[in-house]
Structures are given as C-alpha cells and as structure tokens.
Amino acid sequence: MRKLALSDEILLQIDKPARYIGGEVNMAKKDPKLVDIRFAMCFPDVYEIGMSHLGMQILYDMFNRRDDIYCERIYSPWTDLDKIMREENIPLFALESQDPIKEFDFIGITLQYEMCYTNILQILDLGKIPFHTKDRAEDDPILIGGGPCAYNPEPLAAFFDLFYIGEGETVYFELMDRYKENKKKGGSRKDFLQMAAGIDGIYVPAFYDVTYKEDGTVDCMKPNNSHAKEKVTKQVVNNMDDAFFIDNPIVPFIKATQDRVVLELQRGCIRGCRFCQAGNVYRPCREHSLEYLKDYAYKLLKSTGHEEISLSSLSSSDYSQLEGIVNFLIEEFKGKGVNISLPSLRIDAFSLDVMSKVQDIKKSSLTFAPEAGSQRLRDVINKGLTEETILKGASEAFNGGWNRVKLYFMLGLPTETVEDMEGIAELSEKVAEVYYEIPKDQRNGKVQIVASSSFFVPKPFTPFQWARMCTREEFLERAYIVKDKFRTMLNKKSLKYNYHEADLTVLEGVLARGDRKISALIEEVYKNGAIYDSWSEHFKNELWMNAFETCGIDPDFYTIRERDLDEVFPWDFIHSGVTKEFLKREWQNAVSEKITPNCRQHCTGCGAMSFKGGICYEGKN
Amino acid sequence: MKVRIKFYKHGPVKFIGHLDIMRYFQKAIRRAEIDIKYSEGFSPHQVMSFAAPLGVGLTSNGEYMDIEVNSMIDTKTLMDRLNAVMVEGIMATDCRVLDERAKNAMSLVAAADYTLIFREGKEPSDLGRFFTGLADFLNQPEILIIKKTKKGEKEVDIKSGIYELSAEDERIFMKVSSGSADNLKPELVMEAYYQFLGLTLPEFAFHIQREEVYGNTGDEENRNLIPLGLMGESCE
Numbered sequence: 127m128r129k130l131a132l133s134d135e136i137l138l139q140i141d142k143p144a145r146y147i148g149g150e151v152n153m154a155k156k157d158p159k160l161v162d163i164r165f166a167m168c169f170p171d172v173y174e175i176g177m178s179h180l181g182m183q184i185l186y187d188m189f190n191r192r193d194d195i196y197c198e199r200i201y202s203p204w205t206d207l208d209k210i211m212r213e214e215n216i217p218l219f220a221l222e223s224q225d226p227i228k229e230f231d232f233i234g235i236t237l238q239y240e241m242c243y244t245n246i247l248q249i250l251d252l253g254k255i256p257f258h259t260k261d262r263a264e265d266d267p268i269l270i271g272g273g274p275c276a277y278n279p280e281p282l283a284a285f286f287d288l289f290y291i292g293e294g295e296t297v298y299f300e301l302m303d304r305y306k307e308n309k310k311k312g313g314s315r316k317d318f319l320q321m322a323a324g325i326d327g328i329y330v331p332a333f334y335d336v337t338y339k340e341d342g343t344v345d346c347m348k349p350n351n352s353h354a355k356e357k358v359t360k361q362v363v364n365n366m367d368d369a370f371f372i373d374n375p376i377v378p379f380i381k382a383t384q385d386r387v388v389l390e391l392q393r394g395c396i397r398g399c400r401f402c403q404a405g406n407v408y409r410p411c412r413e414h415s416l417e418y419l420k421d422y423a424y425k426l427l428k429s430t431g432h433e434e435i436s437l438s439s440l441s442s443s444d445y446s447q448l449e450g451i452v453n454f455l456i457e458e459f460k461g462k463g464v465n466i467s468l469p470s471l472r473i474d475a476f477s478l479d480v481m482s483k484v485q486d487i488k489k490s491s492l493t494f495a496p497e498a499g500s501q502r503l504r505d506v507i508n509k510g511l512t513e514e515t516i517l518k519g520a521s522e523a524f525n526g527g528w529n530r531v532k533l534y535f536m537l538g539l540p541t542e543t544v545e546d547m548e549g550i551a552e553l554s555e556k557v558a559e560v561y562y563e564i565p566k567d568q569r570n571g572k573v574q575i576v577a578s579s580s581f582f583v584p585k586p587f588t589p590f591q592w593a594r595m596c597t598r599e600e601f602l603e604r605a606y607i608v609k610d611k612f613r614t615m616l617n618k619k620s621l622k623y624n625y626h627e628a629d630l631t632v633l634e635g636v637l638a639r640g641d642r643k644i645s646a647l648i649e650e651v652y653k654n655g656a657i658y659d660s661w662s663e664h665f666k667n668e669l670w671m672n673a674f675e676t677c678g679i680d681p682d683f684y685t686i687r688e689r690d691l692d693e694v695f696p697w698d699f700i701h702s703g704v705t706k707e708f709l710k711r712e713w714q715n716a717v718s719e720k721i722t723p724n725c726r727q728h729c730t731g732c733g734a735m736s737f738k739g740g741i742c743y744e745g746k747n
Numbered sequence: 748m749k750v751r752i753k754f755y756k757h758g759p760v761k762f763i764g765h766l767d768i769m770r771y772f773q774k775a776i777r778r779a780e781i782d783i784k785y786s787e788g789f790s791p792h793q794v795m796s797f798a799a800p801l802g803v804g805l806t807s808n809g810e811y812m813d814i815e816v817n818s819m820i821d822t823k824t825l826m827d828r829l830n831a832v833m834v835e836g837i838m839a840t841d842c843r844v845l846d847e848r849a850k851n852a853m854s855l856v857a858a859a860d861y862t863l864i865f866r867e868g869k870e871p872s873d874l875g876r877f878f879t880g881l882a883d884f885l886n887q888p889e890i891l892i893i894k895k896t897k898k899g900e901k902e903v904d905i906k907s908g909i910y911e912l913s914a915e916d917e918r919i920f921m922k923v924s925s926g927s928a929d930n931l932k933p934e935l936v937m938e939a940y941y942q943f944l945g946l947t948l949p950e951f952a953f954h955i956q957r958e959e960v961y962g963n964t965g966d967e968e969n970r971n972l973i974p975l976g977l978m979g980e981s982c983e
Contacts (some may be wrong), residue, residue, distance in 0.1 A: 128835065129759040134866065139806050143762040151774070151834055377774060431832070463785045463793070471812045486789050650980045723829030 131219035131226075132207075140206045144379045145173035146547055148221035151377040152429065154190040154197065160221050161196040162306050164230040165189055166220045166267070168200035170245035171660070175574040176201040176408070177376070178384030179341045180234055180438060181273065185294045188370040195302060198222035200233070201603055202245045203252065205658065211252055218252035227253040230267045231305065233433070234290075237275035239639035241630065241660035243282065247652040257649060259287045259332050264315050268305075272470065277360075277407050278586040280696040281637050283331035284645035287319060291327050292361030293393070296370045300325055320353040327361035330354060334699070336642055342643060342683055344694040359701045360407070364739035366393065367418045374429045378525070386434035386467065387426040389419055395440035396725040396741055400716050403499070403585035404440055406709075407702050409726060409732060410740035416447040420454055427464060434465040438736075443472035444726070452480050460484070473519030478526050491530035491576075492523050498539055499549025499608075505719045506710075507540050513553065520557045529570045535579040537604045537625065538596040540716060547604050550577060551611035551623070558617040573617075578624045581606065581631040584698045585638050587704060589712035595635045595685040629667040630659070637687040641696040645682075647677045703735035748816050750825065751852060756807045760836035765800035771837070772812060778832040781825060784815040798852035798975055799859065799925060802932075804951075809860070809959040811852045811975045813845070826921040841976050849978070856926035856941050857963035858910060858972050861933040863919040863953040871946060878914040884943045885912050889946045892939040905931055905939060910970075912936070919953075922972075925960065 169176030189197035198220035217226040302667040333354035347456035394411035464730035471477040561573035605625040657665035735742040785791035798811035822842040890906040908924035908931035923931040941948040965971030
C-alpha cells in the first residue's frame with residue numbers, strides 16, 4: 127500500500143483530503159530509484175483547478191513515456207493544510223511518490239495567470255527550496271517556468287533557473303538529454319544551465335543583464351554569458367497530428383473544474399483580436415485532422431470513463447472540420463450516455479441546431495462575446511462581430527426556444543468613449559427587444575440577459591502592449607456609467623449587469639507588463655502573507671499596496687504610463703513569431719479604427735509564417 | 748438484470764468520500780465497458796445504488812453496490828472486467844445476481860460489523876482495564892449519550908442498537924444497528940464507553956474498519972441478520 131506524506135490525523139482535519147493523496151486512475155507509477163530524472167510538474171493553484179489543465183496533462187503523459195524519467199505532480203496546498211505544514215514543518219511533497227519536492231531534479235511550473243505568482247513562492251517555501259536562482263545549491267532542483275505568462279518572464283526572473291518559451295512538446299526531451307549528459311560527466315549546475323541556454327526556446331534569466339534609462343524604462347538587455355542567445359525563439363509544434371497527445375489522462379477522485387474529456391481542436395487562432403495575447407502568441411493557427419480527433423475521442427472516453435466530452439480551442443467556430451467532429455460526436459456517443467459540451471461557438475443556424483441536440487434548451491444559456499458596446503470600438507479591437515450578427519443570432523435562438531443570454535464585454539479599452547460604454551447597455555437592450563418581437567403566445571416566459579464586463583489589461587505581444595491602462599478609479603467610474611445607463615433602459619427588468627474586481631485588475635496590469643524590478647515586490651508581498659490572490663476570499667489588496675511602498679515601486683509606471691513606439695520592452699528579447707513591426711502597425715490601425723482581415727481571408731504578414739506551418743501554408747501544398 | 752457487487756476499500760482511498768466513490772464507480776463501469784442500464788430522460792444516469800455510505804477515514808471489507816445491467820456474460824467476467832480498471836485499494840470481491848423483485852441494498856441495511864484498533868499513541872494508559880470493562884459497560888440497563896443531530900443535541904439510549912461488543916487481540920469488535928431507521932456510528936459507542944470509564948475519547952483515537960453489512964430477514968424482536976452479499980445467487 128502506498129505510504130502518504132501526511133498523517134491520517136492531518137488528512138482528517140482538512141478540507142478535501144483527496145487533493146493530497148494521489149493514487150488516481152491512470153496515475154503514472156514508477157520506482158523513483160530506477161529513473162535518471164525526477165521531474166515534478168506544478169500548477170500553482172489548488173488541485174481541482176490544476177487538474178483541469180490540459181497542457182500539464184499532455185506534458186505529464188509525454189514525460190512518463192520515457193522510462194528514464196518519472197514525472198509527478200504538485201499543486202498548491204489549500205490554506206488549511208498550508209498552515210499545518212508550516213506549524214509542523216512538513217516539507218511539500220509530490221502526489222505520486224509523496225516524496226519531498228526538494229529531492230527532485232526539476233520542478234516545472236506552469237504560469238497560466240499572473241495572480242498565481244505568490245503561490246509559486248509558497249511552493250518553494252513549503253518545498254524548502256531557496257527563492258532565488260542565485261542562492262540555489264548544486265543539489266537543489268532546477269526550476270523551470272513555462273506557459274502563457276512566460277511570454278513576459280521578467281517579473282519572475284529572480285526566482286527561475288530557466289524558462290521554456292512556447293509549446294512543451296518540442297525541446298523538452300533534448301533538455302532532459304543534456305541534463306543526463308551533464309550529470310554523467312559530473313558537470314555543475316552552471317554547466318547544465320549553459321547547455322540549456324544553447325537550446326532554442328530556453329531562456330536562462332541569470333545569463334542576461336538589464337540596464338535601465340533614467341526614466342525607469344529598459345535601456346538594454348545583453349547576455350553576460352557566451353552561451354546565451356540575443357533572442358529566444360518560441361517553440362511551436364508544426365504538425366499537430368504528429369505531436370504527443372494524452373493516451374491515459376488522470377481521472378481525479380474529487381470533481382475537478384474540468385471533469386470531462388477535452389479534445390484540442392487546434393492551436394492558435396485566425397482572428398486578430400488586438401487585445402488577445404493567446405491569439406497573437408500561439409500563431410500560426412494549426413489544426414488537428416478530423417481523423418486524429420475521432421481516434422482520440424474513442425481512446426480518451428475509454429481510458430477515463432468520463433461521461434462528458436468537450437472541445438477546446440481559442441475559436442472553435444473557425445475550426446474547418448467543426449461540423450464533422452460535432453456530428454461525429456453526436457452520432458457516435460449521444461446514445462451511449464455521453465454528454466457533449468460545446469465551447470462558446472459563434473451563434474448561427476448550425477450551432478443552434480447542434481446545441482438543441484446536445485443541451486436542454488430550458489436550462490442552457492447562450493453566450494455572445496461582443497467585447498465592446500459599439501461598432502466603432504469593436505473595429506478598434508478588431509473583433510469581427512457586428513451588431514447585425516448578434517441580433518440575428520439572438521433572434522434565431524429566441525425562436526428556437528432559448529430565453530437566456532450572456533453577453534461579455536471589456537471596459538477600459540483604448541480610445542473608449544462614453545458612447546462606447548453606454549453601448550453596452552444599449553446592445554443588451556436591443557437583444558431584449560428582439561425577444562419581445564416574438565408574439566406573446568409563442569414566447570418561452572421572460573427573457574433574461576446578463577451582461578458582464580471585465581476590465582481591460584494590456585498584455586505583452588499584443589498590439590495593445592503600448593496602451594495606457596485605466597486607473598482603479600477610472601475603471602469603476604466607467605462601470606458606474608454603464609450601470610446608470612442600464613437603469614434607463616426600457617426592458618431594464620430583463621437586464622442584469624455585473625462588473626469585475628478593479629483592484630485585482632490593476633495588479634494584473636503591473637505583473638503583466640512588469641520588469642525584473644517586480645521580483646522584489648512579489649517576494650515582499652508574499653512575505654507579508656499574500657497567497658491565492660486569484661481567489662477573492664484570500665486576496666488582500668492592502669498587502670500589495672504596502673509592498674509597493676516598501677519596495678519603492680510605483681504601480682502607475684507599469685499601468686497608466688504612455689509608452690513610446692520605440693520603447694524597449696522587457697519581453698522584447700523573445701521572438702514570438704509576431705514581429706514588433708506588425709504589432710506597431712496593428713496598434714496604429716486600432717487607433718485609426720481600421721479592421722484587419724483574419725488569416726484565412728488574407729495574410730497580413732505578422733511574422734508567424736517563419737515557423738513554416740499551419741494556416742500560413744494552408745492550401746499552398 | 749440486477750447485480751450486487753461487494754468490494755473493499757483499503758489504504759489511502761479511505762479519504763475519498765461517499766459521493767466521490769459513486770462518481771468513481773460510474774466512470775469505472777464505463778472503462779470496464781459493462782452494459783449497465785441507463786435511466787430515461789434528457790440526461791440519463793446509470794442505474795446504481797450503494798448500501799450504506801462509509802465515512803471519510805474508514806476502511807472496509809464489506810461495501811455493497813447494486814447495479815442493473817442490460818446484459819452480461821456472467822458474474823465472474825463482470826467482476827474481472829471491473830477489477831481490471833480499479834485503483835489500488837478498491838477491489839470487487841464478490842458479485843451476485845439478484846431476483847428481479849429484490850429490494851435494493853440501501854433499503855435492506857439493518858446492521859454492520861466494525862473492528863477498531865487504536866492509532867499509535869492513542870491507547871488509554873490502562874489497556875487491560877479498557878478491554879475487560881466492555882462486558883460491564885454492556886450490562887448496564889441503559890446506555891445514555893448525547894447525540895448531536897442537525898436540530899441540536901439530544902440524549903439517546905444506544906443500548907438496543909449494540910448487538911455485540913467484544914475485544915480480541917487488542918482489537919474491538921462490534922455489531923451495531925445500521926441503516927436509515929436507526930444508524931449507530933461506532934465512534935458514538937466508543938464515546939459512551941469512554942464516558943463509562945470516566946475518560947475522554949481523544950480525537951481520531953481509532954482506525955475503524957467496516958467488516959460486513961447485514962440485512963434482516965427476521966423482525967425487530969427476533970433478528971436474523973444475513974450479509975447483503977448472501978442475499979443473491981452467483982451466475983457462472
């Protein structure tokens with residue numbers, strides 16, 4: 127029987143002890159003594175969130191295919207266990223072997239959102255691993271960061287030994303081979319980091335020096351080690367059907383956020399929404415073939431026993447074989463008690479027909495993401511969705527029996543005016559009016575429209591990376607303008623408006639476009655007790671405000687400052703495919719309200735073609 | 748066809764709660780490709796029920812689950828297929844076909860056996876007296892204890908619910924009333940016994956294992972307790 131790191135007494139005192147015991151269906155079992163490399167893959171949030179992440183499952187499966195590597199998992203202990211581990215001095219352990227993470231060769235942390243940064247320090251702290259790369263000893267684990275936030279790794283530069291920029295399927299094995307080679311030769315930690323720096327896509331922050339101008343912006347970033355490259359190139363999988371996928375995903379005992387089979391349709395996106403980081407950094411758009419997906423649908427349902435299957439991609443409606451895969455899933459699995467859950471699809475005749483087959487119309491709601499309230503602002507952000515399309519989709523849906531609609535917006539977008547803000551209420555009202563055009567005896571009760579707005583955060587590698595972000599007060603003012611407008615609408619009783627937390631957004635803005643000076647801030651705020659910042663019940667804004675004060679960092683420098691077109695950004699050393707020239711062009715197009723066609727309509731020369739795959743070569747072979 | 752499956756739950760999986768064990772078996776039955784019957788309706792679910800929920804932290808040798816299948820080769824194949832997809836610590840040990848008119852396991856539950864052993868360091872100082880005192884405890888005319896319920900606290904007499912209580916090899920054995928009508932938890936019996944000895948029951952004092960669950964084919968007065976697993980036939 128497996129031995130657990132925590133005693134029965136502890137496990138019986140805490141919430142959801144099954145978070146910490148491992149042993150789930152399809153967990154990799156190996157003898158740690160018989161492998162060369164022990165890799166701990168970490169999602170720095172609670173188990174149920176982390177277990178829902180597809181990317182980590184893909185890499186876990188990929189590593190464990192090799193007999194010489196044992197890949198295990200780490201998640202953040204919830205606050206109840208965190209307290210006990212500190213009191214009783216229990217070192218953080220990985221779920222599979224239940225061994226302390228300090229004994230591992232590598233800890234790979236996936237960086238999915240900025241507000242998990244304090245949780246990374248919790249992992250290191252409980253794991254008894256020094257916070258700073260410069261303080262780690264020869265036998266400490268090598269700390270690797272990856273995932274979307276690694277496209278600006280600089281706020282975390284002090285903590286990580288290396289970052290993997292891009293998709294994990296390409297050079298991880300090479301990195302592992304170099305590690306073994308170095309270990310065999312008796313090479314040092316530094317020797318290995320130098321070897322790693324030579325691999326495409328690997329960034330070793332300690333091998334670079336950053337100098338700043340008097341105004342606080344980056345002057346230049348130069349390698350201080352001959353092995354480090356001037357530019358680090360993002361890794362992409364060229365042929366999606368050749369890439370590793372998961373044969374046997376782990377099935378948690380407790381209900382994870384994503385308690386279903388997830389089929390990845392494609393990576394990247396053909397749309398060029400100017401606010402969207404994923405849409406830019408995951409270029410070029412690359413599809414899986416229909417045959418590949420059919421094969422995996424069978425395999426994954428069989429190996430997990432899940433009763434639901436879902437499709438994943440940035441914009442599923444753009445997947446060229448969408449009808450094929452959806453019809454296949456319905457025909458093949460609907461009669462076998464498997465639920466089919468569809469991601470947010472563009473609302474049209476096809477998607478409504480499909481949804482009526484797989485969902486209970488009475489219980490489900492439809493989602494539109496206009497992102498902005500006016501056509502002018504939708505052109506600024508290049509969201510190719512018109513009011514006409516929305517109202518037509520809504521009309522078809524209402525006639526099909528739906529009576530609940532969700533609308534997603536952003537507030538604080540560049541160039542936003544009062545008319546744009548009020549447009550959110552007006553568009554919601556128009557959707558309601560479409561419902562009441564249906565004769566009364568044919569309506570399905572009252573209509574319910576829920577509009578939500580999040581506050582816009584400019585992200586690196588987007589055309590809006592130059593944009594000024596709003597202050598907390600400006601965000602709230604704008605939300606009140608929208609709220610007031612909603613009150614004057616004719617159908618206000620059918621409309622509901624929610625807006626997000628403004629404090630958190632400001633911090634996200636600082637971390638997203640932060641530089642190396644931000645590492646000290648994260649450390650300070652963690653030491654003062656910040657943890658689980660993305661959880662509203664644990665988020666304490668005053669801890670962050672105090673830390674800014676103590677560290678002498680002005681948040682406004684990162685958020686509301688106007689950036690010059692020729693400013694050197696902390697993340698400029700990464701070659702993401704999309705060139706800075708293209709982003710500049712798009713920034714100017716945004717300001718002049720000019721829309722840009724999507725990749726399938728017309729290539730706009732973003733630079734992603736240099737990866738020699740995907741949509742850039744569609745129809746050219 | 749109604750089928751009753753007996754399984755054990757050992758080791759770390761004791762930290763998985765009842766609802767999650769149900770979810771676990773639903774998925775396991777799909778992995779094992781057992782031809783289970785689904786309910787009608789928009790979101791069909793498997794026809795499956797469990798005899799008695801087991802508390803988090805308890806292990807068991809005698810858990811029961813009833814399912815309905817459309818077809819199967821035989822009970823052994825069904826069990827083998829299920830066991831091929833189990834995790835460490837959960838294993839089916841018996842499988843019987845039930846009469847079509849058979850009541851489900853949950854409604855049959857009348858009693859359960861438990862064994863309790865002390866967790867390390869939780870033993871009372873006078874262990875000899877602890878074990879010899881059980882008989883006197885049971886010979887009291889009534890055994891009163893404060894039971895915490897959803898509505899508050901009330902004093903109850905649990906004597907009639909304790910069918911057997913003994914000690915063997917530093918192991919306490921008890922057969923107690925179980926099921927929806929009169930469910931007696933082994934912890935409550937121990938709390939009453941500690942009170943009788945003039946001691947306080949320490950937290951997490953015992954590791955508790957359920958050994959068997961019974962149905963009653965007799966009546967209130969003259970009980971005839973039969974393990975749920977014997978209330979059906981094997982079909983090879």
